[in-house]
Amino acid sequence: MVMLGLGRLVVTLKSKIRSLKLKKPYDKMEKSDSMRVEIRSRKARKLIEETLKIADSPKSKTFNL
Template identity: 75%
Template structure:
């Protein structure tokens, strides 16, 4: 019973401390075209790396005779 009251007190204190912390306002920056190209490029590189890893694994070897 005492533990539940203590837990509730701790949760209340944490939430009050969080609300006292100043929030940092920031301006949302729109993505430029070069940023979009960079993100697509990174996604493509990851996809290629994953595909090559699967293709190079010994389990997926297919031999045409």
């Protein structure tokens, strides 16, 4: 009984995957200048956040040169 349910599930999943493959891929949207600036600022904020986490952790070793 359980195997019958699993068989039906596999068949439906296969048909859904096939239908997804047949759909046209979306048109790639070009990025505007403001989008590029936003992406860069997000990356910069993430990098700063990671750097501060490392600097603030008690296990990090810092060297004064």
